[in-house]
Amino acid sequence: MGKTAVVICLTLVVTAKGCQQSPHPPSPPANPVHDIAYSMLDSRQSELFLTYPGVNSGNAGTVWQAPPFDLSQRVEFAGGTQAMEEVEKAANWRAIETITKIHGSEPNQPSEQQFNIEVTWDKLAASRFESLPHWSTHIALLHPGQYGYQQNQEGNPFLGMVVLFDEKPSNPDQPGGQFHIGFRSFFGHYEPENGDIGNPDNYKLYAQWYGYIGNFVPAQ
Amino acid sequence: MLRKHHLKYTLLAFLLCSVFFTLPVFAQTDIQPTVQAFLQAWYVDRKPPAELKSYIAKDNGFNLQPPASSNAPRTEARTDPVQQLFEGAFTKVPIGAEVVRPKSLSDVIEYPLAKQPVTSRAQTQPTCATSEQFAICKPDQLPKGSVLPAAQPTGNDPVANYLWHLSKTYKNNLYIVLYTTKGPGLLKETAILYWIPEGGSWKLAAFKGTNW
Numbered sequence: 316m317g318k319t320a321v322v323i324c325l326t327l328v329v330t331a332k333g334c335q336q337s338p339h340p341p342s343p344p345a346n347p348v349h350d351i352a353y354s355m356l357d358s359r360q361s362e363l364f365l366t367y368p369g370v371n372s373g374n375a376g377t378v379w380q381a382p383p384f385d386l387s388q389r390v391e392f393a394g395g396t397q398a399m400e401e402v403e404k405a406a407n408w409r410a411i412e413t414i415t416k417i418h419g420s421e422p423n424q425p426s427e428q429q430f431n432i433e434v435t436w437d438k439l440a441a442s443r444f445e446s447l448p449h450w451s452t453h454i455a456l457l458h459p460g461q462y463g464y465q466q467n468q469e470g471n472p473f474l475g476m477v478v479l480f481d482e483k484p485s486n487p488d489q490p491g492g493q494f495h496i497g498f499r500s501f502f503g504h505y506e507p508e509n510g511d512i513g514n515p516d517n518y519k520l521y522a523q524w525y526g527y528i529g530n531f532v533p534a535q
Numbered sequence: 536m537l538r539k540h541h542l543k544y545t546l547l548a549f550l551l552c553s554v555f556f557t558l559p560v561f562a563q564t565d566i567q568p569t570v571q572a573f574l575q576a577w578y579v580d581r582k583p584p585a586e587l588k589s590y591i592a593k594d595n596g597f598n599l600q601p602p603a604s605s606n607a608p609r610t611e612a613r614t615d616p617v618q619q620l621f622e623g624a625f626t627k628v629p630i631g632a633e634v635v636r637p638k639s640l641s642d643v644i645e646y647p648l649a650k651q652p653v654t655s656r657a658q659t660q661p662t663c664a665t666s667e668q669f670a671i672c673k674p675d676q677l678p679k680g681s682v683l684p685a686a687q688p689t690g691n692d693p694v695a696n697y698l699w700h701l702s703k704t705y706k707n708n709l710y711i712v713l714y715t716t717k718g719p720g721l722l723k724e725t726a727i728l729y730w731i732p733e734g735g736s737w738k739l740a741a742f743k744g745t746n747w
């Protein structure tokens with residue numbers, strides 16, 4: 316009896332350690348699609364998309380699917396807000412008030428201005444991010460006038476979500492800012508794709524951290 | 536009277552010696568000329584990678600394999616990540632376009648926070664040694680977890696594990712250099728460099744370009 320208990324305990328400890336070491340990648344969707352339909356958004360995401368300038372309940376689906384809104388923006392919005400929703404649910408508070416801009420692939424823009432979502436935050440969001448476990452202060456040299464926090468996925472300061480806040484917001488009750496997700500874990504130069512959720516390599520990590528976006532899988 | 540003075544000076548000398556011997560072996564100022572010379576050789580003088588490699592530590596993170604396999608073809612540059620690092624800092628100049636050569640380091644890199652007023656947030660951290668071009672920081676002069684793992688990583692991420700190794704193996708002898716690149720012909724990024732002592736001089740152990 317005693318031996319069995321010891322074996323069970325050891326197994327549980329080893330299993331728990333294993334779970335900590337590498338999160339299980341979820342199974343890929345059975346019927347993958349290479350784009351994200353408006354109907355794939357959940358209620359929180361739809362609610363946020365309705366705050367995007369020029370969008371209302373009558374035209375949301377059309378704006379979502381038609382140019383100039385493109386696939387990279389759909390993936391950035393759906394992926395970014397799904398990741399943020401996970402944080403919101405775990406902490407039981409809402410970080411975002413409105414969406415002001417959605418930046419996907421913009422080859423003529425510098426890297427720090429691509430693949431991010433500009434938002435207005437809840438007034439308590441900054442202090443809440445600051446106290447989240449495993450998150451830390453973010454050094455924002457390329458974002459003058461902003462400060463922020465980073466998620467440190469897998470204990471790596473360069474992986475996971477980064478949230479930025481205006482230091483001097485025009486409306487302190489809804490400070491402006493942005494958030495994005497960092498991928499690619501190796502030493503070298505930064506390229507805009509390092510923040511692209513829709514990059515096939517990045518999406519593998521994304522799915523591991525935040526789950527698949529419905530049955531979306533980027534085209535190779 | 537003379538004996539009193541003698542005692543005073545002896546005590547003063549003793550105090551000065553005590554301070555000297557309690558200083559860390561590698562004072563923060565020692566690293567500055569090496570970093571300055573390296574950045575000048577790389578960005579301004581554009582020395583060939585073979586020459587710049589003398590600055591790379593034996594214990595470096597450049598050969599760590601990305602965890603997600605890439606489908607990109609393996610070019611010669613990809614097989615030599617250090618060469619890729621040095622060459623990749625510069626953008627390709629269109630054929631026929633004039634190559635703009637920088638005259639000084641301040642033409643190509645800057646440390647923006649050196650020009651900004653110190654905010655209440657920054658005041659909570661002990662200050663790094665900064666110039667208008669770059670900052671040299673000890674790990675504890677930067678927010679915990681911002682450039683090094685705050686705790687031992689539990690997963691298999693190679694960068695997290697290597698950075699943890701640096702923070703433990705070179706405790707008190709690890710320096711972080713921060714700057715952003717600017718100007719024509721350069722890839723725009725924030726650079727985070729990790730420097731360690733090796734064989735009696737300072738060597739570059741890792742470089743991370745970010746959109747920070």
